[in-house]
Amino acid sequence: MVGVGMVLGDWFPGYWIAAVSLPLLALGIFDLLQTRHTLWRNYPIISHMRWLFEGIRPEIRQYLIESDGDSFPFSREQRSLVYQRAKNQLQTIPFGTQQDVYSSGYSFFSHSLKPEHVDVSTLRVRIGGDRCLQPYSSSILNISAMSFGSLSGNAISALNRGAKLGSFAHDTGEGGLSRYHRQNGGDIIWEIGSGYFGCRTDDGHFDPAKFQTVAQDPQVKMIEIKLSQGAKPGHGGMLPGPKVNAEIAEARGVPEGVDCISPASHSAFDTPMGLIAFVARLRDLSGGKPVGFKLCIGHKHEFMAIVKAMIKSDVYPDFIVIDGKEGGTGAAPVEFANSVGLPLRDGLHFANMTLIGAGIRDKIRVGASGKIVSGADMTQAMALGADWCNSARGFMFAIGCIQARACHTNKCPTGVATQDKLRQAGLNVGDKSVRVANFHRNTLYGFAEMIGAMGLKSPHEITFTMINFREAHFSGALLARLEKGQLLKEGCPEDYAKPWRAANPESFR
Numbered sequence: 001m002v003g004v005g006m007v008l009g010d011w012f013p014g015y016w017i018a019a020v021s022l023p024l025l026a027l028g029i030f031d032l033l034q035t036r037h038t039l040w041r042n043y044p045i046i047s048h049m050r051w052l053f054e055g056i057r058p059e060i061r062q063y064l065i066e067s068d069g070d071s072f073p074f075s076r077e078q079r080s081l082v083y084q085r086a087k088n089q090l091q092t093i094p095f096g097t098q099q100d101v102y103s104s105g106y107s108f109f110s111h112s113l114k115p116e117h118v119d120v121s122t123l124r125v126r127i128g129g130d131r132c133l134q135p136y137s138s139s140i141l142n143i144s145a146m147s148f149g150s151l152s153g154n155a156i157s158a159l160n161r162g163a164k165l166g167s168f169a170h171d172t173g174e175g176g177l178s179r180y181h182r183q184n185g186g187d188i189i190w191e192i193g194s195g196y197f198g199c200r201t202d203d204g205h206f207d208p209a210k211f212q213t214v215a216q217d218p219q220v221k222m223i224e225i226k227l228s229q230g231a232k233p234g235h236g237g238m239l240p241g242p243k244v245n246a247e248i249a250e251a252r253g254v255p256e257g258v259d260c261i262s263p264a265s266h267s268a269f270d271t272p273m274g275l276i277a278f279v280a281r282l283r284d285l286s287g288g289k290p291v292g293f294k295l296c297i298g299h300k301h302e303f304m305a306i307v308k309a310m311i312k313s314d315v316y317p318d319f320i321v322i323d324g325k326e327g328g329t330g331a332a333p334v335e336f337a338n339s340v341g342l343p344l345r346d347g348l349h350f351a352n353m354t355l356i357g358a359g360i361r362d363k364i365r366v367g368a369s370g371k372i373v374s375g376a377d378m379t380q381a382m383a384l385g386a387d388w389c390n391s392a393r394g395f396m397f398a399i400g401c402i403q404a405r406a407c408h409t410n411k412c413p414t415g416v417a418t419q420d421k422l423r424q425a426g427l428n429v430g431d432k433s434v435r436v437a438n439f440h441r442n443t444l445y446g447f448a449e450m451i452g453a454m455g456l457k458s459p460h461e462i463t464f465t466m467i468n469f470r471e472a473h474f475s476g477a478l479l480a481r482l483e484k485g486q487l488l489k490e491g492c493p494e495d496y497a498k499p500w501r502a503a504n505p506e507s508f509r
Contacts, residue, residue, distance in 0.1 A: 038400045038414045041426035073328070074393065074403060078373055082397035085442035086435035106470040109379060112455025118448035120441075123459065125387050127222065127365045129318045131280075133288025136187075136221045139168035140459060141378065141440055141447075144327075144369045144390035145191050145226070145294070147175025149239060149248045150407070151396075152424035154432075155416045156180035158399045161429060162436020163187060171390065174226050174262065177214055178251035184433075188219050191294070192282070193226040194236065195262040197252035204261070206268040208285055210253070215286035222319070223282050225275075227266075227295040230327030230344070230370055232336040234298065236264035243410075245419065272302075272309035272505045279317045292319030294369075296327075297347035298340075300354075304503035307358050312505050316363045320355075322348045324370025327392065331408035344370030345384055349464075352385025353480070357487030357496060373397070375447030379454075382462045398439040399432040 028044040035041070077098065084091045099106065128135025143163060148156045156178060163170040163186035170186050172178075174193025181188060192211075195204065199211035215223060228234060239248070239260040249256040269278045275293070283291040297303055310316050324344025328337060342350070348368050355361040368386035372378060373394035381389050393401070400414040407417040415427035451459060454466060464481070480493040487500050 035428035038426040086398040086439040118452045128290045140388040142169040144392035145171040145173040147173030148178035149175045153180045154427040158432035160186035161433035166437035166440040176251035189222045191224045212285040222290040225293040230296045230323040232332035233296040233341040237262040272305040276309045290318035292317040294321035296323045296341040301499040301502040309505035319365040321367035327370040348384045357482035359485035
């Protein structure tokens, strides 16, 4: 063969060039035509190097660099789990855990010698209080808030179609209810932020008539008022005019090509009592659909002031979503992403104890959002007080995100977080929507098996005492447990009693 190659090389100097280039040309054509891998479509040929290095990287990493459990925001083990579940692939790991089970902060659950079988079809929760006329039967795992504009149209379409296939809900984020949310008919949680996108006047205030028109769409199942988000609580935002294209302008109800401002706070209310009145107003305008709010816990007395406002007015939101500071699909200043807001576990535990201590926990459903990608993450959130969980980055991984962390540059290589038409064209909606539904279904199976191994028949049986903590997972104050109504009585632990005394339903200050 060597002799033949040398002879052909003498007769035809381009022999070796053709021998290399023709297979690469064929591979490039295949990459452009296939639909399963966005990276291959957007970066023909060269993107295969990622899979090559993934194949040899475990050995390099094992001896020289890192383990599967290292790397933030999400480890390779976490990302691989999502990819495998989205593709219906093998979801087990070999050779035992790579976590240090004796390290500070490690947590684990107690199992039972009498496991139970949990029917995945029953893993739903009814959301809607006494004054809700259209309660919603929600999956206990839904797509968390991510706006059109932050994500591409194809990404939103794939997520919503996946939600439709899997019978779960898709939160719009504060960027409005776009054509991409509507076209596949998946259940919608419409998030209303401080910019009131989709229901605003020309000067950026809340427009009740516009809200009523959209909110009564049968596809909209719940309304969520965004007070703050984990990535940048207490911080507004601006989408520069050049990025406000015709589709974004349509979804948000703003002028095309003009800077789009999201204020740091709402103009429709500025007190706890005002917030609760706004909740009641939106519930009436929507025709009695579940209305609640989302926040990352900050000053504890401010959340308690909202609770006092509920009791004083005898008006309760149908749900509250607690976002942890570790959440973050959107770009944020480093000071906010790293140093502002309570992490999910702390914030969720505090909110749950406050509602219990005020004697109103049974009136309100609680959701949890913040770095939830597995059944174990869900179990921990529910042990800390959640009735259901939302996941943002988990579903981003399901549609192809590779954690390139280029979300804010408009150069996302997988077409997920970009408005670049060429890049997002590589994301095949039909294929990725199936992966969204697969990830949801397989994660619920993992969750069901886990709580079944704990001897439970339902998520409602999960309790705080079932989590075992290696040393301090929270501050000592947040480990306090309150009984129903204890905040209203003498003898309440001072770590809760002090902010409760400071809470004023008439003011956030």
